[in-house]
């Protein structure tokens with residue numbers, strides 16, 4: 453079941469999601485960007501046949517710059533923090549000291565992918581739902 457107060461928002465579909473290519477989306481509102489990923493290897497919290505579909509807040513937990521998906525990592529262009537999307541967004545390099553908030557997903561029978569919550573606080577916010 454979705455967590456308290458979070459909308460279920462369609463952010464993509466199995467039919468158009470490509471392995472290795474991140475898709476940006478807005479969640480839980482238009483001011484917050486997320487990244488939907490198909491990693492090609494199992495991930496913690498991953499959905500789909502290969503358990504490899506995950507999503508994260510795209511706001512770096514150091515100072516809020518937008519991260520990008522490159523070389524199996526989420527990388528921040530500002531001060532080079534790197535996060536592991538297969539391990540709950542754990543930071544393994546750089547100035548960020550906390551995980552990227554993971555965005556739990558649901559996939560329906562038609563293959564539509566929904567964001568249903570945010571685990572952890574989106575950078576720069578006092579709470580995720582404004």
Ligand code: FES
Pocket residue numbers: 512513514515516517528529530531532533546547548
């Ligand atoms: Fe991402 Fe500084 S804002 S490393």
